[in-house]
Amino acid sequence: MTTNEKIQALRQQMSKAKVDYYIVNTADPHQSEYLSEHFKERAWLTGFTGSAGTALVSKDQALVWADGRYFIQAAHQIEGSEFKLMKMATPGYPSLNEWLRQEVKAGEVVGLNEVSYSQRNFEFLAQLLAPQEASVKALPSLIAPIWQDRPSMPEAKIFAHDLKFTGQEAKEKIARVREQMQADHAQANIVVGLDDIAWLYNYRGGDVANNPVALAFALITLDKAYLFIDEKKLSLEMNKIFSEQGITVLPYEQVSSVISQLKIDKIVLDKRLVNTKLYQAIPRETKILDKPSYVMQNKACLNPVELENQKKAYVRDSAAVTRYLFWLKREVEAGEVNEWSAAEKLHEFRSQGEHFLDESFTSISAYGPNAAMMHYAPTAEKFSKMEAKSFYLIDSGGQYYDGTTDITRTIALGSLTEEEKTDFTLTLKSHINLARAIFLAGSTGTQLDILAREPLWRHFMDYKCGTGHGVGYVLGVHEGPQRFSTAPSSVALKEGMHITIEPGVYKEGKHGIRLENDYVVAYAGENPPDRFLKLEVMSYVPLDNEAILPELLSDEEIEWLNDYHRAVLEKLMPYMTTDAEKSDLEAACRPLSK
């Protein structure tokens, strides 16, 4: 089918369903960051394959909204079709909401997919359109009947995450949720996030690339703990484990009907995650308490066993990245290497390590000006060749049985300009200034964020993204609620939270520099009644001394850097396999002075 044929087929479905507009968003029934192929309805309909975007079709219009990362790609991919590109956050282009406010008339109906819209977003849209007396209708997908070669639902087997990795049995985690429910006078809790469910029930899956989760819902009541999942994904062994932990397994599709039969006074859920179909299945008389997921809160602070494992995973991952960077510097000098082949080589180094599962996301392997595009990734077909000059940026991570990692290094492949060295050193200052912070317990990532930005602002440079994000444990590489960002947040940083620091300098057409380490929030000291926290580093990969101008660093910054390299040397030396690697490590970790 061509795109225009798809649009016509959708319009027929819309006419049958009696809707005047139909929105196709980019989401699965769990509001996951990464979607399995089965749920990519917007990409199928429009031909535009970016990771974010929203399409809208009416009787006579077909529009697709995309953000700045994708203007060029989207325009190219929808070319020749009826779809018109709507550039997000661009003057002259209304947002989807503004468009709906302008165009939708009294009595008209806007349709959307009942499982890909969260209840929160559905309510927002209904409120938005109420003043113009238009309505919003959540429906079974109108794409489903017309998408003929649709990929099937993923069917990867799940596996148990052993107690030596989790530190806590599923039944204890469930008991804690029940305590939280009871404190809120509720008798049930719907758990929707795939990461939350995998963590709660101590399993991992393979349904989504780079994210060891499985499509599932969970429902906790005072006496039952349900897991709704395709039973084909469970081995006999897994069934036995769940049974021992008091977990009742039912088919994925049954979640709505089980919820509709609940006979309870109050249910807790997170409207940002629960889809409209699930929400509407809740019996009318049941009170609903909308609050951030208990499990998300519970898993945000690593327990001692998780933390010990996570630290070990970081050391192994750091060794792989460090060996890769040594290899790369030699290879670039020697001859033929490009962004794509290099990323493949990094995979090889990682997969040699213990407990390796997968990458935690598609590596950003970017040479020279490509690195100025924050979300650049080479493909097997499209990549740049590297030369023995300027910067190479590699942002990558691993999934291991004992942890999830995320690290970025920018390295000199040869001689650098003064501007390149200055920007690298300022990025380093920015990183260190946040990394060495001591802060009052209760402080938020919003408060701390400026410690990283100010050293760059001082030189009239800002990076247009957050400073750092939370990381899951053998789960999503982006997991909240903690983060470093200018966006207001009331989430306090707590001991055991895993968070990245990744400031950068991005100069279009020139270079991109990002230096990312991962940290765990740790106790620093106290002065009763005040307690103070710090960030304890977990990543150990040398920061490229060849790109640093020591005269731009303060004494404290040089001390931080030398301490860091001393720790890198100590942690990584056992993993160096050749004399060349050993001497490279020693050279990379030599102390700097002004």
Next chain:
Amino acid sequence: MTTNEKIQALRQQMSKAKVDYYIVNTADPHQSEYLSEHFKERAWLTGFTGSAGTALVSKDQALVWADGRYFIQAAHQIEGSEFKLMKMATPGYPSLNEWLRQEVKAGEVVGLNEVSYSQRNFEFLAQLLAPQEASVKALPSLIAPIWQDRPSMPEAKIFAHDLKFTGQEAKEKIARVREQMQADHAQANIVVGLDDIAWLYNYRGGDVANNPVALAFALITLDKAYLFIDEKKLSLEMNKIFSEQGITVLPYEQVSSVISQLKIDKIVLDKRLVNTKLYQAIPRETKILDKPSYVMQNKACLNPVELENQKKAYVRDSAAVTRYLFWLKREVEAGEVNEWSAAEKLHEFRSQGEHFLDESFTSISAYGPNAAMMHYAPTAEKFSKMEAKSFYLIDSGGQYYDGTTDITRTIALGSLTEEEKTDFTLTLKSHINLARAIFLAGSTGTQLDILAREPLWRHFMDYKCGTGHGVGYVLGVHEGPQRFSTAPSSVALKEGMHITIEPGVYKEGKHGIRLENDYVVAYAGENPPDRFLKLEVMSYVPLDNEAILPELLSDEEIEWLNDYHRAVLEKLMPYMTTDAEKSDLEAACRPLSK
């Protein structure tokens, strides 16, 4: 009347008014920070004279809530009466709201003064008590009929604030408000804040100590600009000026009746400021738009004329404070000086300068451990004598025709301990770290606050107050909306905003150190589309070199300090009147090095 007689008399009024509880808060009809004597109902009733606190009387109870600053004073002042002290933020003592939730029963009525409660607080209380089916009633003061020797309403004359100080005529300021009203589709705006009204209509008054304001309301409609004020306060000249500016003067008491006769569709007001009596006067059919005062926003950024004046006022004020500190150091060595006599002397130095009106607040003149109490102030009866050792802290400010100032210095009166020097130097680091910030336009004081705190947090010390506050222009010494604080705020810092930086170290029984300068937000540079701002210093008083340990400062901090002292020397030298002062200034401004 004794306190208990007052309580009995109030209970009779309560019985007549059919209320079961009566709240006496600390406020005037404008929610002013400082009250004129006429409005101090809570102090009259309870005998407790602190600047904050709330009393509640029921048939069989009499309670007064006070905060930590006043536990000792309040307990002493209510001793022997029926009043019981309720310690705020102290375990075992419910807050007023918690107490009401626990004690008030269905059908009961809580009364309060209709002019001292803001509509926002009234609505909050009504919502709080709704679940227990109790009600809140805003009434004419029940204290008024029983307070026999009540001070009359203040009657100070107002005076015109000339164009050379204001930079903008009142009619232009009024026109701007009308534009803002029209953008909000409103036809009227009630202005309640005494500072807002004085600024809007370009006058100043003398009704409140330290604050050159007059009791008044303003109402702007599309064709009228009303000033409700006691006409005795106006000279013929002032009447003429108001008439030229299109301002209609009416008696203070007529504001409610004029509002009740408005025939408009929509009115704008700030519920945090409008009292319940005014609010209830608004005709039922009028739509109400509740938003922060336009005038507060408009006056927050000084115009070029205001800024130029404000800077001049700071230089003169700095000269007075500097000469005072030089005098004090000599006087302490010579013999007899105490906190109270010293503060009197500071007044003398200030009042010698041009354009002096008043102090901007009661000076905090605190020696040794007294300075650890953040809000300490000596009186003519109770003060400490100073000795030639340890620290003296002076936090003071002036009101001038051309500006309002606020500055704190802590100085060594003789030899210091290592701990005193360390704490002083860390406070200085904290101050400098925020003072030298460069920040992206749009940043808030909440984001910047940590730049001052982190250098102290690093040593496990925190100050339990904001880092800085806005200052009015020939108005309140505390004026928003800008501030530096950990409390969340969405108010962006903008060019022309006047703000203090005043971190401190407070060690009970030992010493208190605070270093406060005032700054104006200024343009720093740009990197399109990003604009960057900085803080430009306006206060020029030496920072006591004798208390600094240079080895604790970074190179950048020493550079900032030496640059600052170079500027102090240049600005103040013309104001030094004797050779001794001149050589003191030179010594105080000598450059430091590690």
